[in-house]
Amino acid sequence: MAHRLLLRRLTSVTLREAPRSLQSQSSAHLSPLSSFCWHGTKPPLHHPASLRIARRFCASPASDVSFNIQNQADFTDRVINSTKPVLVDFHASWCGPCRMLGPRLEKMVAKQEGKVIMAKVDIDDHTDLAIEYKVSVVPTVIAIKDGDVVDQFTGVKSEDDLEVFIKKLM
Incomplete structure (x- = not known):
């Protein structure tokens, strides 16, 4: 059970109130992240300062x-x-x-x-x-x-x- 929780934390990336330098680079970070396994549609970007990208771990x-x-x-x-x-x-x-x-x-x-x-x-x-x-x-x-x-x-x-x-x- 602890392994699943750790895996969930590792497979989700959260940037809250990112500094200005990171906000301008957020689009540059999305392209490498898009190679991860997305199930369904990609999450919407609501506010650049609170970019949240959630993805599920692909077993295979x-x-x-x-x-x-x-x-x-x-x-x-x-x-x-x-x-x-x-x-x-x-x-x-x-x-x-x-x-x-x-x-x-x-x-x-x-x-x-x-x-x-x-x-x-x-x-x-x-x-x-x-x-x-x-x-x-x-x-x-x-x-x-x-x-x-x-x-x-x-x-x-x-x-x-x-x-x-x-x-x-x-």
Whole structure:
């Protein structure tokens, strides 16, 4: 817990009542800061004397390649009707192997540079989807292309096996 608090403090920069010399240089400081990971829109600059730049720490560059399914309609819209191939990761928060496989999958999907996307389905929250796709073991990964199940596997796989699985999908 203490590490998280320290990390939050380190990842946010606050300049309050900055001296004149720093105020004139604030725009020069923004360009290097813009290379950090921004989630959403960049924070607005309200007053040059109290410039506050908040940013979230990025655990991995794969943070934009996956999304969590919210409900059945969201699944239909973002997975079934997707024009790109989709890897659907059925997982559970209490599952140790799921926590190992998830980051590996995100890393491999990120390597595809947008050709494949990844949807994450928590089976505890979306039991209906797990039943519909006959998921009895987690982690289960299902490859869906043009609304049809193309391939699937269960359990943890190595990065090499994941790469072969994704290449077959494309």
